[in-house]
Amino acid sequence: MTTAAGASAKTIATLQDRSIQFYRQMVRIRLFEEQVNDLYTRALMPGLAHLYSGEEAIAVGVCGALHQDDYITSTHRGHGHCLAKGASPKLMFAELLGKADGYCHGKGGSMHIADPATGNLGANAIVGGSMGIATGAAFSARRLGNGRVAVCFFGEGALGQGLLYEVMNLAQLWKLPVLYVCENNLYNEYTHFSETTAGDICARPAAFGIHAETVDGQDVHAVYAAAQRLVDRARSGGGPAFLLCNTYRYTGHHVGDINREYYRTRQEEQTWKTERDPIRLLGDRLIAEGLADRGLLEGMEVEIRAEMKAAVEFAMESPYPAAGEVEKHVYA
Amino acid sequence: MTTAAGASAKTIATLQDRSIQFYRQMVRIRLFEEQVNDLYTRALMPGLAHLYSGEEAIAVGVCGALHQDDYITSTHRGHGHCLAKGASPKLMFAELLGKADGYCHGKGGSMHIADPATGNLGANAIVGGSMGIATGAAFSARRLGNGRVAVCFFGEGALGQGLLYEVMNLAQLWKLPVLYVCENNLYNEYTHFSETTAGDICARPAAFGIHAETVDGQDVHAVYAAAQRLVDRARSGGGPAFLLCNTYRYTGHHVGDINREYYRTRQEEQTWKTERDPIRLLGDRLIAEGLADRGLLEGMEVEIRAEMKAAVEFAMESPYPAAGEVEKHVYA
Amino acid sequence: MPDAGMRELTFAQAIREALAEEMRRDPRVCILGEDVAEAGTPFKVLSGLVEEFGTDRVVDTPISEAGFTGVAVGAAMTGLRPVVDIMFGDFLTLTMDQMVNQAAKIHYMSGGKWKVPMVLRTTLGATRRSAAQHSQSLHAWFAHVPGLKVAIPATPYDAKGLLKTAIRDENPVIFFEDKMMHHKLKGNVPAAEFTIPLGVADVKREGTDITLVATSSMVQVALGAAVLLEGAGISAEVVDPRTLWPLDEKTLIDSAKKTSRAIVIDEGYGRYGVTAELASVISQGAFFDLDGPVVRMGAMHIPIPFSPPLEDLTVPTEKSVFETARKMCAKA
Amino acid sequence: MPDAGMRELTFAQAIREALAEEMRRDPRVCILGEDVAEAGTPFKVLSGLVEEFGTDRVVDTPISEAGFTGVAVGAAMTGLRPVVDIMFGDFLTLTMDQMVNQAAKIHYMSGGKWKVPMVLRTTLGATRRSAAQHSQSLHAWFAHVPGLKVAIPATPYDAKGLLKTAIRDENPVIFFEDKMMHHKLKGNVPAAEFTIPLGVADVKREGTDITLVATSSMVQVALGAAVLLEGAGISAEVVDPRTLWPLDEKTLIDSAKKTSRAIVIDEGYGRYGVTAELASVISQGAFFDLDGPVVRMGAMHIPIPFSPPLEDLTVPTEKSVFETARKMCAKA
Numbered sequence A, B: 001m002t003t004a005a006g007a008s009a010k011t012i013a014t015l016q017d018r019s020i021q022f023y024r025q026m027v028r029i030r031l032f033e034e035q036v037n038d039l040y041t042r043a044l045m046p047g048l049a050h051l052y053s054g055e056e057a058i059a060v061g062v063c064g065a066l067h068q069d070d071y072i073t074s075t076h077r078g079h080g081h082c083l084a085k086g087a088s089p090k091l092m093f094a095e096l097l098g099k100a101d102g103y104c105h106g107k108g109g110s111m112h113i114a115d116p117a118t119g120n121l122g123a124n125a126i127v128g129g130s131m132g133i134a135t136g137a138a139f140s141a142r143r144l145g146n147g148r149v150a151v152c153f154f155g156e157g158a159l160g161q162g163l164l165y166e167v168m169n170l171a172q173l174w175k176l177p178v179l180y181v182c183e184n185n186l187y188n189e190y191t192h193f194s195e196t197t198a199g200d201i202c203a204r205p206a207a208f209g210i211h212a213e214t215v216d217g218q219d220v221h222a223v224y225a226a227a228q229r230l231v232d233r234a235r236s237g238g239g240p241a242f243l244l245c246n247t248y249r250y251t252g253h254h255v256g257d258i259n260r261e262y263y264r265t266r267q268e269e270q271t272w273k274t275e276r277d278p279i280r281l282l283g284d285r286l287i288a289e290g291l292a293d294r295g296l297l298e299g300m301e302v303e304i305r306a307e308m309k310a311a312v313e314f315a316m317e318s319p320y321p322a323a324g325e326v327e328k329h330v331y332a
Numbered sequence C, D: 001m002p003d004a005g006m007r008e009l010t011f012a013q014a015i016r017e018a019l020a021e022e023m024r025r026d027p028r029v030c031i032l033g034e035d036v037a038e039a040g041t042p043f044k045v046l047s048g049l050v051e052e053f054g055t056d057r058v059v060d061t062p063i064s065e066a067g068f069t070g071v072a073v074g075a076a077m078t079g080l081r082p083v084v085d086i087m088f089g090d091f092l093t094l095t096m097d098q099m100v101n102q103a104a105k106i107h108y109m110s111g112g113k114w115k116v117p118m119v120l121r122t123t124l125g126a127t128r129r130s131a132a133q134h135s136q137s138l139h140a141w142f143a144h145v146p147g148l149k150v151a152i153p154a155t156p157y158d159a160k161g162l163l164k165t166a167i168r169d170e171n172p173v174i175f176f177e178d179k180m181m182h183h184k185l186k187g188n189v190p191a192a193e194f195t196i197p198l199g200v201a202d203v204k205r206e207g208t209d210i211t212l213v214a215t216s217s218m219v220q221v222a223l224g225a226a227v228l229l230e231g232a233g234i235s236a237e238v239v240d241p242r243t244l245w246p247l248d249e250k251t252l253i254d255s256a257k258k259t260s261r262a263i264v265i266d267e268g269y270g271r272y273g274v275t276a277e278l279a280s281v282i283s284q285g286a287f288f289d290l291d292g293p294v295v296r297m298g299a300m301h302i303p304i305p306f307s308p309p310l311e312d313l314t315v316p317t318e319k320s321v322f323e324t325a326r327k328m329c330a331k332a
């Protein structure tokens, strides 16, 4: 936030508001996932859960640059994207538990949360599966001239899927307003990305003529600044862009992935958590720059934890869908 | 062939042999396709035929750098690749007519000629369909340590298929001895490649760390020199490479594609044929450098045309496969 | 022409008319595919549409079946009504993830929140000397997948009426056209606006002795066989389901109950395909009225061979249907 | 353990043992897939193999299902015997072109000249709370395609014996494993070498009143139902085809002839799927011995919902099979 130095009071206030807002959003994601972990380890959550903890700055920074009616597509590790785009934790938890009040009436679960109200086209359990969808949303936006932008979130593992190259080619040919956001958390499940990824990642979109940038995925302001620039560019007809965000996932590929020593060291995990944590980094900056004090941040955490607990309770109390629901929504 | 200047008599003899050989091979392909065109327009050939005329220098130059047991995969426009790799015109024509003596006993036809004896893994009627196969042959070669190299021929239209990017990534990660040869003849069927291809073609393989070169696809010696270098490199463990060959197809996408003015001018066709013809270019050079005289080249043409006519006659006289053949070879 | 409102159209003309009418009616309808614009597809089915609707709505794509199908899914979710053109049904293999894991499931997974109103037009059918990778009839795969609808018209009238309905449907509909019918089959089509609901079978010919349930290309075969049967004193009823899903079970069952004998005829592979389903439905619904088992006639269980005399053996013919039916009627 | 040569193994252990034995026996056998090496797949089915055979033969791939399946096709043609691992059967959608247009057809199209001896192992089955994109049972698609063989074992013994045979087979074989069986189902497996031929059904339990033809996960369900039926005085025969193609029609038909009633039970979608084929085969072969129509029980024709109580409704259960069977026996 060195950019704040010398700026007008109004700019500082805006920056403060935004920073606090980013902080809040990141903590919400972190504490949402804390509850998911808890539900899962208490065997209260069915299926698999892929936590976003450690990667919060990306979803928050990118979605911070979007309008409510801009589109996103998300992944199996999608809770962060949903929340950052504005979803309600209550309805998300209800979905995670397969309850009637969930975003998808319990039919989608953790990997399929979708919400038209916030432009969320849906998480996707097929790695790379949403790349066409996001590009298609951008195709609509261009055709309908409604000024919207689509963001496609995916992990670096999805770089293995040929679909990405097909749709990047289309997006560039047709100058579609789509931003491809690659979250490189270093692992495809249990395999280091260097074993699965040849060459230079950003050279791939660049080969199709797509503007590509790399950003520190642990620095929410850096992510936001880059996303804002690329989204504005796309919105004003500048065409697609690619944003590589370097990050780390704190826990297992999914909650059940406990013994990770065979593919990565505890030391590596520890270093990221202590030295590169996006929430701590922002918190320290806010305090150092006098934009917030420790008490405010701690108070926020307490308040959000209570919100998340209440959301879980709501979800726990929500009924399962009635049996008759099972055959509904197969066809529109 | 300026490289010949000042070389030893032996080098010149080798160069002369090779040049004559290249010339012969290119004429064979050209006159093979002449017969195909003739058969097709006389309604003697079933199905579709995609002629290689105009692109001969690529198949001949590349296959000139290969051993008999090196592998190739080919495309719908595959007659040139087959011939250059050593296939017999008789058995090819028999296949084109669906006859029992054909390479595939008539079951494959023009788009599926395959021949283990010359390392031909098969033409493919799926655009991009053989990219995995060629890469897999290189995977075997590396695992079995048999020193073979695999060449994957494809048109620039196949750059649209995601599979290419998946297998280039694998090939580079595993340092496989495979050469991707892209024949850019400017058109995907009836659409100019610039409407379907964003960015810079060679940047695509380069993004995966794959060495890429561009060559004049009408200059057989240039193609040969590049292929030789890249094949040697692959054979000695240097990994995959990509060779972009700029070329032109003289006739329609297939023989029936007669009225082409809506997608390209006669003028464009004429210019390529008169100024960039690979056979004429080589012939002129051979004569200019005193390596051949017009008579020799014309004699060769007469002789090859006779060979091709005889091959067609052989095919015409070959019987159709017996009805009982239809259910054979479904399973090995 | 007895009826002033009737014109004789080819199958292709009927398709084109349906598209043109729907594109005039609804600006959201657009076409995506390879060589669909100026070329009007290799089958020339779409000729003239780009002239009327422009390249913004009739969009030539790269050779990226997965990519542009994915784009259509996303576009359908966000306000357009794309009609995707997959040239040969064999290339559907490249679209399976987009159609089956995405398009078919999005409405359900989202608990009804998102819809995917798109049509995928493609082809089926052999005997075109196109060999194994350009001759398949893969419609059974899609009928197997809940969330998709499958139309498989057999006449220009049905093609027009069903395509218009498919475009207006809120769900993904796969629309199969027999390549051989496009320009060869003519039929009466009213000049006035009409649509045909999905899920209503059509009795193409009434009869009392045996039911021939036939789809797509096989309807004409069945009608031809019915004429031959009439000559042998056997009255055949020809029933065309017109859509595989929804499936009008009742009409099929009622006809079989009435005649007490049934053959089901489809150009796809018989094994684990359409004939299995239709035969099962009839067996289950008309069991106690049947004189004998329902007989299935489909493509031979082999890849389609190129060689004309072999290829002709693989598909049911008027003669083979006639003989099968005569034997069944003789027995009783 | 009564028989000294028998051990009790889980389904996963039986698979692993088959692979280990075949890899010891034949150095050409290798494994390709995502997280197959150190991780031993997310299902931990392959744990330990990389330690014995090294990363040259147990090869971790990028997330490129089409790409590495294509590589396997090419590798199989050129001297290796790849076993491809596709984690969830739902991801088969990405391999369809390589499996169906390439692997299945190459032997036939080449007139018997090339062979594709490969195995593709994958999973099927719901009730794992994995939602619509991770719960499908898509084996019917492959059984529909000539040139492929399909194995679908239901016990550790069958899994081991069939997998060994599949690896030795000269053709592409798709091998489906129920995810729920991997660690939950145990059974006796001889310590000594054995194989089971493809195309031989197994009568898992003898009975006289009704035939339950069941596949994969549904075999245990049928056996459970048979116990319940026994309690109700009904003797059920349980027949497991073990491979869908080749299909042992005779054993199925003979059993139905003997009992005069049949239910076919499969976890794939019933519509246009396995139950349709098996029911048709039985109806046709045993028509005059049947008391009533063959009854089909498959997954409900809906995308699989996440919510546990909904998901549990979608698949046949011991109870639903029992009730269906009892009703059928009561009628007669």
Ligand SMILES: Cc1ncc(C[n+]2csc(CCOP(=O)(O)OP(=O)(O)O)c2C)c(N)n1
Binding pocket: A050, A076, A077, A125, A126, A127, A128, A154, A155, A156, A157, A158, A159, A185, A187, A188, A189, A253, D034, D063, D065, D087, D091, D094
């Ligand atoms: C097509 C497909 N292949 C494989 C999987 C199984 N799978 C789920 S997540 C995952 C790893 C994804 O890695 P990455 O894209 O880096 O995302 P991350 O989990 O690191 O966020 C894999 C292989 C899948 N869901 N879809």
Ligand SMILES: Cc1ncc(C[n+]2csc(CCOP(=O)(O)OP(=O)(O)O)c2C)c(N)n1
Binding pocket: B050, B076, B077, B125, B126, B127, B128, B154, B155, B156, B157, B158, B159, B185, B187, B188, B189, B253, C034, C063, C065, C087, C091, C094
């Ligand atoms: C997957 C697939 N999509 C579409 C086609 C139809 N098709 C056949 S050739 C062709 C154009 C290929 O262009 P290019 O790769 O440049 O090869 P060229 O014909 O120019 O040699 C197309 C679209 C096909 N055969 N396979």
Ligand SMILES: [Mg+2]
Binding pocket: A155, A156, A157, A183, A184, A185, A186, A187, A188, A189
């Ligand atoms: Mg990752």
Ligand SMILES: [Mg+2]
Binding pocket: B155, B156, B157, B183, B184, B185, B186, B187, B188, B189
């Ligand atoms: Mg081309």
